[in-house]
């Protein structure tokens with residue numbers, strides 16, 4: 001069965017391609033290489049022995065999207081990762097985000113709704129919950145107004161898909177990720193942030209390598225276990241596997257509704273300091289860090305209630321925070337030894 005993975009050379013996308021191939025799906029990757037490298041295809045091939053079909057397409061090009069789905073008219077499902085995801089950049093360049101994250105989504109759905117049936121998986125984010133009042137966060141937790149254009153594109157994206165599934169043959173699953181980290185255990189693929197990393201774990205591993213002088217810990221006066229923010233850090237391979245299960249659910253027509261939503265996290269919150277300590281343990285070295293002001297827009301705490309994914313999808317994370325940090329660290333060392 002042919003599956004289209006947009007953004008398939010990105011961090012979560014590439015790991016999902018591997019898991020799809022492991023389950024014998026034939027994968028067609030779409031990527032515009034705006035935040036990824038074509039060499040990721042080789043990493044995937046080294047893991048699975050199989051290079052996915054690759055189409056370099058910018059999904060903002062409506063005609064190109066149309067031609068793509070004409071060429072591949074027998075796809076069993078689309079997993080849509082392709083999107084911009086830097087919160088700060090989205091504040092500075094909102095239209096870039098609305099065009100890249102929303103226009104592309106509309107063009108893909110326009111193609112899919114013409115098919116007799118279509119299966120669609122959407123990359124959403126726990127960012128839609130904002131600062132939830134109750135932890136852990138279940139799928140029924142109310143959505144809060146978005147705190148950035150990036151967050152807004154995830155909310156609008158969810159709304160668009162919700163509306164379209166009501167009037168089309170598209171079945172969809174929205175996957176709300178908590179904080180994906182780590183790398184494939186083979187150390188063939190991992191996270192490759194361009195420039196200064198905005199996310200915690202790549203900043204930690206780059207600091208560990210001496211590429212950054214020190215990690216800035218954004219605030220230690222939050223009402224949490226040690227004053228630093230709490231997140232739910234999920235190993236990217238666990239996350240990738242959930243996509244294959246969700247897709248199979250749609251293919252097997254086991255979905256209870258045309259639109260379903262699942263939180264994907266471990267169910268455990270970890271503070272920034274706990275992540276640092278996990279890094280120190282697996283790397284055997286002290287991390288240089290300073291406590292600085294809070295970062296604007298950060299929520300205090302966010303971790304998932306995973307009951308729905310556990311029971312309905314039959315999926316559960318298996319990797320620990322330390323295993324995820326260990327893989328992230330091995331990946332960072334490998335990337336730097338090449339450069």
Ligand code: UD1
Nearest residue numbers: 085087125127198199200203216217218229231272297298
């Ligand atoms: C961020 C976005 C989220 C997006 C996700 C994916 C915000 C507020 N949220 O999640 O919408 O879906 O990235 O890219 O930007 N931290 C430090 N020092 C650092 C970096 C981070 O202390 O240099 C702390 C943060 O304060 C936070 C935690 O580490 O408490 C995780 O931060 P990060 O990795 O940026 O993820 P989120 O902010 O949770």
